Amino acid sequence: MSTPHPFDAATALAATGEPGVFQGHTSPGYANFIGPYGGITAAQAIQAVLQHPQRIGEPVAFTVNFAAALADGPFTAHARPARTNRSTQHWIVELRQGDDSVVTATALTAVRRETWGGHEAVAPGVPRPAGVPRTPRKGVEWLHRYDMRFITGMVPRTWDVPGQAESITRLWVRDEPPRPLDFPALTALADNFFPRIWLRRPKQTPIGTVSMTVYFHADSAQLAATGTGYLLLQAQGQGFRNGYFDHAGHLWNEAGELLATTHQVVYFKE
Amino acid sequence: MSTPHPFDAATALAATGEPGVFQGHTSPGYANFIGPYGGITAAQAIQAVLQHPQRIGEPVAFTVNFAAALADGPFTAHARPARTNRSTQHWIVELRQGDDSVVTATALTAVRRETWGGHEAVAPGVPRPAGVPRTPRKGVEWLHRYDMRFITGMVPRTWDVPGQAESITRLWVRDEPPRPLDFPALTALADNFFPRIWLRRPKQTPIGTVSMTVYFHADSAQLAATGTGYLLLQAQGQGFRNGYFDHAGHLWNEAGELLATTHQVVYFKE
Numbered sequence: 001m002s003t004p005h006p007f008d009a010a011t012a013l014a015a016t017g018e019p020g021v022f023q024g025h026t027s028p029g030y031a032n033f034i035g036p037y038g039g040i041t042a043a044q045a046i047q048a049v050l051q052h053p054q055r056i057g058e059p060v061a062f063t064v065n066f067a068a069a070l071a072d073g074p075f076t077a078h079a080r081p082a083r084t085n086r087s088t089q090h091w092i093v094e095l096r097q098g099d100d101s102v103v104t105a106t107a108l109t110a111v112r113r114e115t116w117g118g119h120e121a122v123a124p125g126v127p128r129p130a131g132v133p134r135t136p137r138k139g140v141e142w143l144h145r146y147d148m149r150f151i152t153g154m155v156p157r158t159w160d161v162p163g164q165a166e167s168i169t170r171l172w173v174r175d176e177p178p179r180p181l182d183f184p185a186l187t188a189l190a191d192n193f194f195p196r197i198w199l200r201r202p203k204q205t206p207i208g209t210v211s212m213t214v215y216f217h218a219d220s221a222q223l224a225a226t227g228t229g230y231l232l233l234q235a236q237g238q239g240f241r242n243g244y245f246d247h248a249g250h251l252w253n254e255a256g257e258l259l260a261t262t263h264q265v266v267y268f269k270e
Numbered sequence: 271m272s273t274p275h276p277f278d279a280a281t282a283l284a285a286t287g288e289p290g291v292f293q294g295h296t297s298p299g300y301a302n303f304i305g306p307y308g309g310i311t312a313a314q315a316i317q318a319v320l321q322h323p324q325r326i327g328e329p330v331a332f333t334v335n336f337a338a339a340l341a342d343g344p345f346t347a348h349a350r351p352a353r354t355n356r357s358t359q360h361w362i363v364e365l366r367q368g369d370d371s372v373v374t375a376t377a378l379t380a381v382r383r384e385t386w387g388g389h390e391a392v393a394p395g396v397p398r399p400a401g402v403p404r405t406p407r408k409g410v411e412w413l414h415r416y417d418m419r420f421i422t423g424m425v426p427r428t429w430d431v432p433g434q435a436e437s438i439t440r441l442w443v444r445d446e447p448p449r450p451l452d453f454p455a456l457t458a459l460a461d462n463f464f465p466r467i468w469l470r471r472p473k474q475t476p477i478g479t480v481s482m483t484v485y486f487h488a489d490s491a492q493l494a495a496t497g498t499g500y501l502l503l504q505a506q507g508q509g510f511r512n513g514y515f516d517h518a519g520h521l522w523n524e525a526g527e528l529l530a531t532t533h534q535v536v537y538f539k540e
Contacts, residue, residue, distance in 0.1 A: 060514055061481040061535045063333040065376050067353035067360040082364065082371040083337035088480070088537075090337040090374050092362060094352065101352040104360050106335050106374050108480055108535075110513070115540050116471055117511035120437060167390060201386055210358070210378055211331040213483045215516040215535045217509035238520070239487035239528045241387035243380070244330055246485040246531055248518055250508070258509045261516055263533050265331045265378075265485045267358075270385050 005179045006030075006145055007188070011043045013051055013077055022048050022077040024095075026070050030142040035069030037142035038209045039191030041095070043184040045105040048077035049091045050183060055081075056089050057111040058220055059183050063213045064093075064105040071097055087111040112219055119217065121261065123252040126151050129172040129230040146192065147176040149230070155194050156202040167196035167237035167247070178228035181253075183216065186223065189231055189251060190214045190262040196237035196247045197268050205269045210244070212264035218257070226253040235262075243267060275449045276300075276415055277458070281313045283321055283347055292318050292347040294365075296340050300412040305339030307412035308479045309461035311365070313454040315375040318347035319361050320453060325351075326359050327379040328490055329453050333483040334363075334375040341367055357381040382489055389487065391531065393522040396421050399442040399500040416462065417446040419500070425464050426472040437466035437507035437517070448498035451523075453486065456493065459501055459521060460484045460532040466507035466517045467538050475539045480514070482534035488527070496523040505532075513537060 004012075010027035024047075030040040042064045049055060075097045083090040088110040095103035126132075135150040137143040153169030173192055175185060195207045218226075235249035249262040274282075280297035294317075300310040312334045319325060345367045353360040358380040365373035396402075405420040407413035423439030443462055445455060465477045488496075505519035519532040 065360050065378060082374050090335050092374055104352050104362055104376050106376055112512040115513050119509045121508040217511050238391040238531045239389045241487050242382040243385050261508045
């Protein structure tokens with residue numbers, strides 16, 4: 001028997017007797033400072049939609065709210081189709097530990113048809129992944145689950161120094177070990193960015209993503225074609241004020257196709 | 271007795287006997303092609319959170335999903351605090367007509383404290399509102415509820431012609447008649463943009479926003495200080511493919527302060 005990929009092991013959900021309720025478990029392989037890497041939690045939440053027997057279509061929009069740090073251990077994922085139309089479906093998802101809600105989420109899945117298209121958010125010109133050395137990352141376990149190759153906007157090497165005017169980061173990333181891309185993995189990758197505030201104000205204060213939205217432009221065929229290739233990720237901060245900042249992000253594949261856009265708002269202390 | 275502002279009349283919710291359940295009504299003054307203007311529906315959804323007696327703090331993040339066109343008439347708004355922490359609270363909201371969910375939403379409210387700040391998304395240099403003539407808009411009723419002054423990226427005057435490479439729009443907007451800015455009005459304004467696809471492909475096909483997220487950088491004091499001034503709105507499309515496109519938007523006040531960022535994904539036919 002082959003060992004499952006760490007990502008598959010971490011995002012496995014078991015059906016319970018109750019419709020739309022699944023059992024999951026946090027994974028030490030994706031541990032963050034406090035609780036799990038938000039990306040893996042997001043992947044678990046969308047997994048509950050993907051595994052639901054009544055689902056129609058593929059994810060188009062997904063918003064996940066991190067209501068509390070998950071405690072190490074089991075959780076239940078509750079996915080409910082609030083509205084099912086002919087080709088679209090609106091989902092409400094909650095992850096719970098005991099009686100407490102730790103994550104809320106909404107998702108839109110849709111049966112998509114071929115139409116006119118043409119992405120406006122074009123990938124910036126950057127060196128190919130093979131030409132960018134892998135960036136050593138350490139400190140928390142989940143960083144070892146990704147092969148990250150920073151092009152610009154690396155995590156500060158020194159702290160408590162003046163910040164930069166802009167918080168733009170570009171990097172190539174893929175799962176480590178490589179794993180064919182799918183919706184849960186793409187969702188997890190959308191949360192791959194370190195907090196933008198570290199570039200603007202290099203100070204190690206507590207931070208935590210409170211809400212993240214992902215819009216999926218790719219369908220499963222495009223994800224399959226992307227395979228185990230690297231994704232080019234870009235993010236830039238927008239507003240920083242009174243304990244919260246947000247960033248806007250993009251995820252392209254090596255062919256330059258825009259697979260998803262993402263936004264998140266992050267709490268920071270002081 | 272003075273007549274209430276159309277926006278206040280449209281977003282009024284009446285408490286029912288049931289905790290967290292409110293009664294609302296669609297408003298002919300904000301009618302769109304099919305059902306109401308999405309911005310007014312979004313405002314009604316966040317209003318349910320704002321009016322909830324257990325709410326703590328002010329809105330930080332809000333995602334609204336338009337699951338179906340509202341039928342003209344009454345609806346119920348259901349707001350539930352899924353998680354209440356010391357200074358943050360996570361909400362799940364649904365608008366229902368009969369037994370059908372027509373809107374789902376999540377919100378984060380938080381008690382914010384003064385911190386370091388500094389917005390990175392800076393307002394572009396544009397003429398003052400007084401120097402930009404009011405843009406005549408017609409076709410649907412809700413357009414008359416806003417004083418819009420387009421600076422660039424106006425709605426196409428001719429259709430079925432080649433599109434532009436970029437779908438950027440900038441305009442000054444305020445409620446008509448003027449009304450002091452608050453969270454529901456700012457939420458409604460976030461949906462003020464006509465569909466970006468009309469600039470990229472000037473063709474009148476059915477479209478509809480399916481999900482919108484707003485991140486609030488302003489607090490109520492800043493909104494009060496903004497008063498009845500104009501807001502500078504900017505939006506640009508990102509990805510357009512197989513029936514859906516998304517845009518990223520910003521809302522600044524006349525002083526150049528970033529009040530909110532917003533994103534939405536929109537269905538288009540063909």
